[in-house]
Amino acid sequence: MRGASVSERRRVTVALGERSYPIEIGAGTLRDAGGAIAERTGASRVVVVTEPAIGRRHGPALLRGMKAAGLSVARIEVPRGETHKSLRQASRIYEALLRAGADRSTAIVALGGGKVGDLAGFVAATWLRGVPFVQVPTTLLAMVDSSIGGKVAVNLPQGKNLAGAFHQPRLVWIDARTLETLAARERAAGMAEIVKAAAILDADFFARLERDAGRALALEMDALLPVIARACAIKADVVARDERETGLRMLLNFGHTVGHAIEALQRYRGILHGEAVAIGMVWAGRRSEELGLAPGGTAARLRDLLARCALPAAPPVFERRAYLAALRVDKKRTDARIRYVVLRGIGKADTVPLTPEQILPAAAFREAVRPGRRGGGRE
């Protein structure tokens, strides 16, 4: 797998007027990021935020390129795990910035998954009221989803992403070869968000995934790079048309209403976000057909593609009561109704106001969630 880089590079632009920025997609390109980082940020100094294992594997190529581009570089590591997307770790980074003598012309670079990106971005948004920020995502989820759009946040003990901001990066630099060290299960979870993007907005892309998702997950670059580029383009387009998440961006919640409920019921353990979203999408596809909104066969195509990505489909076993309670705290609700994202067909999404009871009707729920049956979550 190692060796010559696939020379072809792709660029997707996030069009936000003066704050527009490129997403540069390639394979084996980590060492070339330095020049682009210097150019896009105008910084002479950068602080790289990463995790120990990611820094060890992917830091050297990135840092070498940054130094060759004339940047002075400091690096700070935060421990792995979602619990460290915290104010405590943000404080540690502020202190490191102080020690490094960081000023307004210092850029912050996130090298890692969505956890690192959200945390480093939160610091970049708040340090001296905002400094240039660059995303170098190393998970599939971060490449196609969390690194695009400028949402940055830390978790509080009371809930996820409660303290945050909008702070767009100056550049997103994707080297798909960094995925070679990522666990297959994490790669599949990222693919769930790609399937989501296709299912809600792009039927042609969905058909391409039906053909290529397996090879993309096996990191065959001729299949993977176009898939990443298309998924980035969809997210970039949604962000450009709805930066502050008022309308269109709501559609990106497809699969997430039930998905979030599942994550909460499992206390965020034993299941990855993308896996919960996959289960939520299968459910939403099914409900879309049952409500007469999507033509027959829509849910089956969605289920089959997700299964081919080794993603789960069956909701984990909890009482319906518990599911309904979890749905009621979903922050996307208005009054008693939730703006539930449904499909009108593959590539076409819409929202309908539904109560939790309408999202999970008793009969359908009984049929799908049978005690004794293995749940969607895996240990």
Ligand SMILES: NC(=O)c1ccc[n+]([C@@H]2O[C@H](COP(=O)([O-])OP(=O)(O)OC[C@H]3O[C@@H](n4cnc5c(N)ncnc54)[C@H](O)[C@@H]3O)[C@@H](O)[C@H]2O)c1
């Ligand atoms: N800002 C947004 O718009 C947005 C959108 C979706 C998700 N998120 C956030 O993103 C986070 C989830 O992101 P994630 O799925 O990337 O999780 P993550 O950053 O925790 O990474 C998942 C795991 O993979 C490891 N890892 C990362 N890159 C690796 C690599 N190249 N090789 C080996 N191991 C590697 C990490 O150490 C971690 O254990 C959550 O905090 C979520 O809230 C934000």
Ligand SMILES: [Zn+2]
């Ligand atoms: Zn998601």
